[in-house]
Amino acid sequence: AQIREAREKRGPAVTTDGQQMRISANVELPEDLPLIRENGADGVGLYRTEFLFLRSESGPSEDEQLAVYREAAEWAKPHRLVIRTLDVGGDKLLPWLSMRPAEKNPFLGFRGIRLSLEREGIFRTQLRAIVRASDQGNVAVMFPMVTDVSEFRRARELLGRVRAELEAEGHRLEEVPCGVMIETPAAALMADLLAREADFFSIGTNDLVQYTLAIDRLDDRVSSLYPAPHTAVLRLIQGVVRDAKKQGRSVSVCGEMASNLALLPFFVALGVEELSMGSILIPRVKTAIRRICASEARERVEAALSRKEVPEVLEALNRLAERFY
Ligand code: PEP
Numbered sequence: 001a002q003i004r005e006a007r008e009k010r011g012p013a014v015t016t017d018g019q020q021m022r023i024s025a026n027v028e029l030p031e032d033l034p035l036i037r038e039n040g041a042d043g044v045g046l047y048r049t050e051f052l053f054l055r056s057e058s059g060p061s062e063d064e065q066l067a068v069y070r071e072a073a074e075w076a077k078p079h080r081l082v083i084r085t086l087d088v089g090g091d092k093l094l095p096w097l098s099m100r101p102a103e104k105n106p107f108l109g110f111r112g113i114r115l116s117l118e119r120e121g122i123f124r125t126q127l128r129a130i131v132r133a134s135d136q137g138n139v140a141v142m143f144p145m146v147t148d149v150s151e152f153r154r155a156r157e158l159l160g161r162v163r164a165e166l167e168a169e170g171h172r173l174e175e176v177p178c179g180v181m182i183e184t185p186a187a188a189l190m191a192d193l194l195a196r197e198a199d200f201f202s203i204g205t206n207d208l209v210q211y212t213l214a215i216d217r218l219d220d221r222v223s224s225l226y227p228a229p230h231t232a233v234l235r236l237i238q239g240v241v242r243d244a245k246k247q248g249r250s251v252s253v254c255g256e257m258a259s260n261l262a263l264l265p266f267f268v269a270l271g272v273e274e275l276s277m278g279s280i281l282i283p284r285v286k287t288a289i290r291r292i293c294a295s296e297a298r299e300r301v302e303a304a305l306s307r308k309e310v311p312e313v314l315e316a317l318n319r320l321a322e323r324f325y
């Protein structure tokens, strides 16, 4: 029984009619890495790098970062490690990178890719470490909080320059696919254009929900107004996946919605390729996916989404999920 359980955990998540989905892990600290193997993750879909910068007094060196990224790539094998570049700001502030004047609305402030593009020295060091870690063969990178194609292009250009520099220094490098997080309504609405530029999308629903619904993700009083997903967010996600597919790009979902059992038939129906979540949630989600019939999910999701009020949509999605598990 133990052997069967282990095989089930490691095995792929495939629907009853053969549609496969990668179920990967979100990693916040190096201590999380052993858990990805234990829980049968199909790689790391979101590797948050903030811890490196929060721990350090002045920012981690290239070599310090390189060692940490290589170790993570090793754990993710034979699957992919998707490293997200620094996403401080908002609720994650660095003592050594002061915001002056202090921000009144840090979540609407100088964060994510905005900060990286302005502090190019810090960004360049991180990109060098990520590109060097590609010698492990399975490393991808993505940028947080993008709101416009120009930001993505600037970041990608810097990635290209860093790569050329490293090649000139004689490093042996592998391809590093370069993706964009879709976590602002602006990015979701520009997904058709971003899909022409980026190698893949990763939908960050925590921020996408916060910015779409004007709900502070850290404030229980408002976040409990919508304990479950809102139709507006589901519609944005539908559009993003449609735009990605038109350009042949793959889509992952890496916010908390990815592990919501009531939404799995929705993600299956859309043809999302990957869901990324805290490792301990993975076995449960894999078991649920294996019970879903994708063609039935596709037939029924539209009707659920067409209900007028959010609670009605949620009830319809719950009923759909109950057909399967
Ligand atoms: C998100 O916004 O959904 C996300 C995955 O990133 P974070 O939670 O780190 O902001």
Ligand code: MG
Pocket: 144, 183, 204, 206, 207
């Ligand atoms: Mg986010």
